[in-house]
Amino acid sequence: AQSVAQPEDQVNVAEGNPLTVKCTYSVSGNPYLFWYVQYPNRGLQFLLKYITGDNLVKGSYGFEAEFNKSQTSFHLKKPSALVSDSALYFCAVRDLTPWDYKLSFGAGTTVTVRA
Amino acid sequence: ETGVTQSPTHLIKTRGQQVTLRCSSQSGHNTVSWYQQALGQGPQFIFQYYREEENGRGNFPPRFSGLQFPNYSSELNVNALELDDSALYLCASSPSGNSYEQYFGPGTRLTVT
Secondary structure, three states, rough: OOEEEEEEEEEEEEOOOOOEEEEEEEEEOOOEEEEEEEOOOOOOEEEEEOOOOOOOEOOOHHEEEEEEEEOOOEEEEEOOOOOHHHHEEEEEEEEOOOOOOOEOOOOOOOEEEEE | OOOOOOOOEEEEEEOOOOEEEEEOOOOOOEEEEEEEOOOOOOOOOEEEEEOEEEEEEEOOOOOOEEOOOOOOOOOEEEOOOOOHHHHEEEEEOOOOOOOOOOOOOEEEEEOOO
């Protein structure tokens, strides 16, 4: 069984400062990892994924994430945060079973970017 | 836009009633998954359908059931509603031949009173 932990309920940063949202995972084999963002009263929007290859993954809206196998982490980063980045962020992991699309999500981290 | 649509947007039901939620997958997607997102929590996997067959289920009781139709649209049915069923219900579809990304709809907000 796979699981994800997001150790911070909230992250507060000033606009223009770097933003990091932490995520650690647990899987039996190699992980497929994802980040999604959710705005109020909206569904989930895909940001980026790690399947294989380069440990630094670039995604939408200037976000990137670094896969670290030894630390079982997949932290989301943005070099310069915007007020519009304020939202709820979810890390998710996928099971390796072929044709099993189930995602296991963390509890989410609320990001607030102040002007 | 992901192209996944859900209806209705909001729904209020009374404990003990039954509810049907609907999802229209993005064109070309043959797999749909349903998730329950309670307030303040991450989405929890309910079940998924591939080519009209259920091929995965999370830790939800049998009163949660589903259907997938030949056009790959889907329904989630919940019988004997309980107060704890109040949540945002999300539908996600995946494209044929691509098992990595799921595209989520905007969700249906269900309130059980």
